[in-house]
Amino acid sequence: MGALKGLLKKGLGEMDFNTGGGLINWFPGHMAAATRAIRNRLKLADLVIEVRDARIPISSINSDLQPHLSLKRRVVALNKKDLANPNIMHKWVNYFESCKQDCIPINAHSKSSVTKLLELVELKLKEAISKEPTLLVMVVGVPNVGKSCLINSIHQIAHSRFPVQEKMKRAAVGPLPGVTQDIAGFKIANKPSIYVLDTPGVLVPSISDIETGLKLALAGSVKDSVVGEERIAQYLLAVLNTRGTPLHWKHINNRRVDGITYEAKENDRYNLKNLKQRRGSPNRSDIVYVEVTNSNNGI
Numbered sequence: 001m002g003a004l005k006g007l008l009k010k011g012l013g014e015m016d017f018n019t020g021g022g023l024i025n026w027f028p029g030h031m032a033a034a035t036r037a038i039r040n041r042l043k044l045a046d047l048v049i050e051v052r053d054a055r056i057p058i059s060s061i062n063s064d065l066q067p068h069l070s071l072k073r074r075v076v077a078l079n080k081k082d083l084a085n086p087n088i089m090h091k092w093v094n095y096f097e098s099c100k101q102d103c104i105p106i107n108a109h110s111k112s113s114v115t116k117l118l119e120l121v122e123l124k125l126k127e128a129i130s131k132e133p134t135l136l137v138m139v140v141g142v143p144n145v146g147k148s149c150l151i152n153s154i155h156q157i158a159h160s161r162f163p164v165q166e167k168m169k170r171a172a173v174g175p176l177p178g179v180t181q182d183i184a185g186f187k188i189a190n191k192p193s194i195y196v197l198d199t200p201g202v203l204v205p206s207i208s209d210i211e212t213g214l215k216l217a218l219a220g221s222v223k224d225s226v227v228g229e230e231r232i233a234q235y236l237l238a239v240l241n242t243r244g245t246p247l248h249w250k251h252i253n254n255r256r257v258d259g260i261t262y263e264a265k266e267n268d269r270y271n272l273k274n275l276k277q278r279r280g281s282p283n284r285s286d287i288v289y290v291e292v293t294n295s296n297n298g299i
């Protein structure tokens with residue numbers, strides 16, 4: 001794993017993607033208000049499901065919220081596991097276990113996957129369930145990690161297990177960050193009453209590490225225009241080249257793809273013209289394992 005990190009760093013270093021880098025500021029008004037509201041509500045929460053992107057479990061941390069989250073019963077849900085590298089997922093699970101943090105890879109669209117998460121939540125709430133008439137579970141995470149999608153799946157599963165009288169509301173889901181702007185509650189159980197709170201995705205006010213910003217942009221948590229489309233494309237190409245994926249210049253050299261002949265030379269591998277010649281863009285789900293588990297950024 002260390003070797004991969006070294007290799008990746010070397011490849012990225014060659015590209016000098018830091019040129020023109022700097023702080024990434026994307027903190028729309030609603031995020032500042034939401035961050036304050038989340039901090040306040042966290043005091044009342046009996047458990048927090050912290051949703052992170054399974055492809056970038058460290059970069060998808062909101063470090064400002066960590067001191068508050070670490071004081072709560074917490075489950076880290078590594079969502080979008082269907083887009084992540086399955087050969088790496090268990091390493092992340094081991095990593096979180098070594099930090100004594102409950103963690104579970106999930107796919108928010110999959111009922112069986114969300115059921116496993118709910119079982120873990122129930123286990124952690126076992127003691128409180130027998131004592132409290134009302135329990136509050138908060139779902140937090142950076143934008144676009146799939147919080148609303150997860151809430152909708154939880155709601156569906158819980159609804160079939162403990163019929164709730166209230167008309168079912170659905171959380172709004174969308175492919176771009178910033179869809180949820182209010183904290184919304186959903187009752188998922190009676191006796192005890194369990195409420196799940198969906199919260200707007202919030203980031204730290206400024207991201208000083210450009211690589212974190214690039215990963216967040218590729219995962220859809222930061223708008224492309226905030227980081228710069230060209231930089232994002234360069235970074236993605238560098239990651240793909242370093243890993244030798246099928247988009248590597250070696251693989252596309254002199255091949256006809258979609259009627260275009262590629263004549264890429266080694267020196268061209270970071271040449272954006274190659275990218276522009278392609279019809280369509282590289283698949284973002286190719287960013288399967290940008291991060292390494294031996295990061296010392298905390299959990």
Ligand SMILES: Nc1nc2c(ncn2[C@@H]2O[C@H](COP(=O)(O)OP(=O)(O)OP(=O)(O)O)[C@@H](O)[C@H]2O)c(=O)[nH]1
Binds near residue numbers: 107141144146175199
């Ligand atoms: N492949 C895949 N896509 C997912 C998964 N979970 C959510 N998505 C997609 O990710 C996008 C964002 O999902 P949302 O539930 O709106 O994310 P959010 O965290 O509530 O976003 P904000 O409102 O910006 O905070 C949507 O296009 C979802 O369909 C998953 O497990 N796998």
